Amino acid sequence: MKRRMLSTLLLALCLGAGARAQGGEEVPFITSPDNVTLEMLRLAGVGPRDHVIDLGSGDGRIVILAARRFGASGLGVEIDPQLVAASRKSAQEAGVADRVSFAEQDLFRTDLSPATVVTMYLLPEVNLQLRPALLKLRPGTRVVSHDWDMGDWKPDRTSVLDVPDKKVGLNKTSQVHLWVVPAQVQGLWCGTGPLREFSLRLNQHHQDVEGELLRKGRSRTITGKVEGNVLRTQETRVGVLVLEKQGEELKVTEGDGPLALARGTSFRRGGNGSCTG
Ligand SMILES: C[S@@+](CC[C@H](N)C(=O)[O-])C[C@H]1O[C@@H](n2cnc3c(N)ncnc32)[C@H](O)[C@@H]1O
CATH class of the missing domain: 3.40.50.150 (Vaccinia Virus protein VP39)
Incomplete structure (x- = not known):
């Protein structure tokens, strides 16, 4: 210094x-x-x-x-x-x-x-x-x-x-x-289609992201980086998840394990702090 x-x-x-x-x-x-x-x-x-x-x-x-x-x-x-x-x-x-x-x-x-x-x-x-x-x-x-x-x-x-x-x-x-320059992904994201039981809660500091992937009351901690519109999580027990921000959606472009089937589907911004209803 x-x-x-x-x-x-x-x-x-x-x-x-x-x-x-x-x-x-x-x-x-x-x-x-x-x-x-x-x-x-x-x-x-x-x-x-x-x-x-x-x-x-x-x-x-x-x-x-x-x-x-x-x-x-x-x-x-x-x-x-x-x-x-x-x-x-x-x-x-x-x-x-x-x-x-x-x-x-x-x-x-x-x-x-x-x-x-x-x-x-x-x-x-x-x-x-x-x-x-x-x-x-x-x-x-x-x-x-x-x-x-x-x-x-x-x-x-x-x-x-x-x-x-x-x-x-x-x-x-x-x-x-x-x-x-990182896209803004802070907040709650609700799964759609095959992802409808999942939600993502993300905290962002510049390009660094940490948060939780939630499903039926169970949660897994995730960390990752945003580069431009792409959020890539680090390896977790459910593998690596790569999401691309497209408008107000986060689209799964790569996923391992149970999330492999979700490729091509999206999370949408959750409005009122919850994904139900
Ligand atoms: C360290 S030099 C870099 C020159 C060039 N970019 C390079 O890398 O070779 C910084 C330049 O910024 C200009 N500069 C300083 N303050 C400025 C300002 N407020 N608006 C525009 N140019 C400014 C200086 O005149 C100087 O030419």
Whole structure:
């Protein structure tokens, strides 16, 4: 933790002037090295159908690479007009100006809803300020951050890369974290069809879920993770259950043991706290 605070401080001190985020710390201009930029896009699985928004886009390298190498479209949001101008020029030179654009604006005033992927190399406090807006994005949207995490919203995956000429922090490594925005599955779900004797009561904290699978007064504890619209439980005595959220239904897409027969059937949201009646 001490090491993390120190490297944050060094990042801020070493790099001098940057742009000020929402009444807080300045986020300096420092580029993600090429291997880190590539890993950010690779970890997010960026492809031609993606729209990548880079918050604090610096010289534009992330969205330009997303378009040039992976065929994505992109938007870079940057508060410094000179960096915006340089990014537009680089996009022209890279032959991707038809697929990417750069907006000179405050990242906190950006409509993130068109994004399928959001990338960031900011500061821990700024990530935390952005977190509520990121968690409201469409389930399945991927969020990637260079180095900084998102507090108790733990990353779904992390890569660590060697960065021998890293100019900030104490380590000559960079971390790339990936989060997949989880669907909201908290609450009571009532089985339908072959599942009508079952109900599910789920508690959710970000992507972590724990709860009970109930049948005729008997209950089994389940734990699992939500990635996008998919809830996968850990192995239990009734096996693994994989559910996909479709509107206000949780559809069984995989099930072991007695639940194997339930594939293709659904749980529906229970309205008044009970599944009877
Ligand atoms: C650490 S650099 C990252 C640049 C680029 N994303 C990369 O990874 O190479 C952070 C960038 O955020 C920009 N920035 C800081 N605060 C901002 C704000 N409120 N709105 C938009 N951009 C901001 C800075 O000017 C800087 O270029």
